[in-house]
Amino acid sequence: MGTQREKITIQQIADHADVSISTVSRVLSGNAKVGAKKHEAVLEAVKALNYRPNVFARGLASGQSMTVGVITQHISSPFYDAITQGILEGFENSPYSPIIVDGQWKPEVEERMLRTLQDRQVDGMIIVGGGLSYDLLKEVNEETPIVIVARELTEFKDRCIYIDNFQAAYEATQYLIRMGHREIAHVSGKADHADSKLRLDGYKQALSDAGIPVRDELVVQGNFLPQSGLLAVETLLTRGQSFSAIFCANDQMAMGVRLALYRRGIRVPADISLIGFDDQPSSAFMTPPLTTVKPSATELGKSAAYYISNILKNVDQPLPEQSYELVIRESVAHLR
Template identity: 40%
Template sequence: MASPSTLLDVAREAGVSPSTVSRILNGTAKVSDEKRQAVMAAIARTGFAPNQMAQGLKKGRSHTIGIVVQDISSPFFDETLRGVDDGLKDTGYASVIVSGHWDAQEEAARIRLLLARKVDGIILLSGRMADEAVLQFARQRPIVSTGRALKTGHALGFKLDNEYGAWLAMRHLLELGHRRIAFVCGPEDNVDAAERLQGYRRALEEAGIKADPRLIVQGNFHENSGLLAASHLLDSQQQFTAVFAANDLSAYGVRLCLYRKGIRVPDDVSLVGFDDLPGSAYTTPPLTTIRQPLYDMGRIATHSLLRLINGEPAQAAIPPLELVVRETTRRR
């Protein structure tokens, strides 16, 4: 029986040093794509199978990262996780995904579970935990979090300007001539939702329009809340020509309600969402929305975490929010 291929065999086959092969396998190499591909091709040809557990024991690493999402059924997190998955390609790292269910105590419990499983670092996608609690956990393992502004040697956080995004959506509707614009809020205790409400109010104020509290309806970021909010607006006989929903899922619910009532979008009522989920380009009609760089957030968070794990400085430059105009808005 032939002896198993070794790291030295791979290095000879690829024409690189053994240390280069090792650094490519553990995700610390700074090499060209051509050299990386040559090493991966040599691994395939030689049948080399790196012993990740042995590598981990030697370095005190598990080569796994933990990911805390809030709702594993949400397409919002699906797109971000796709970025995380692509960010882990060719790094030798695997991920363990758990859900915090938008509950600070459950998030903390899930992080403790991940730490007990010896993950090398954690990506926290949104959540309700206080920054101080995140920083405490980061003393044990590096953490990168979305939806919060953090920067220490072991923790990095980045957040998008939700108020600006909401302002963009409202400016679009106002420029189309809409003045009676309803708003479907997100959860009352959600920071992103509060900032989007501020953006809604700011755009109206700048246009010299007083916000009508009867046009602001509480929601919860889910489809059913959009449907119920639109039903409330119609049942209370509020006059409006446009609806801005705090996220795309709520906008889907609003659209369904209007459809059932025989109200045409955008002929009778314009509709704008927030997130630009993959399905929003395929609704009927396609949804005008604010695009969050969800995939980029996942990929950048992953790259940043791997740098922190390796003791390197990390910073996150996230693409800005942008308005995506499709077919659910029109001029009055």
């Protein structure tokens, strides 16, 4: 009883509807017109027999897999997790199914995974961040369309979905300045990460534009992990520099910073103001709730899913614009 999902093939439904299998295939794929009565008969048979097409036969015959490969970079980052989540959402009602692999932020792994996806004959790929070379991407893109999320590749502009890190960092810093801060420290992200540089540049530019000299002693190199935020505070304090605010290149590091400050008995924001980047879920519940830049990671992922779907369907479309927002909470004080 129940769903006897054994071997219902188009042959069976062809028999049931008294047509040829070619006809069945045609109504199923919609690749050609078929007469009204037959059309209906087929549909009915499909329903009656609860037909489920065999993906392999389809794939083999058509060369299409109806899957898109997704390369993520995990290593516990809420921001990237959220992107993945958004991609999943974006494929919810799509004919394509995502197949996810992890690049671990290691180019070798990433390349291996990319090959795996090729072997699986994905119709398209979404690559989240990562460090694959333009040449490789280009080569692969020849046969399998690629969309890149959260990474900006000048040679690949029309395939990159990202937010303007420079501008966002600029605005975050500007906000601090508007709140009366002039001695602003920055904890930057991983050195070899493009976003890090962009955010750092935005920070510097905002300072310059406000006529505040950029002091290198006030920027310390982090790696996006909370622990590095903690260390950064120690470094800053050791350097003996005075500052009234810290702009962190992501929320995770801001958490580390906040803990270091707590340990030292330094109050936030009374003594030091703090601003982050990413708006990861927990940031709203920090003590105090963190003011941060919210890039809408989920949106990024969703857009990527839609974007590649359309590319695969050959529909023209503009590159989706990605926005961000400065969400103001309670970690920044107005200096008078």
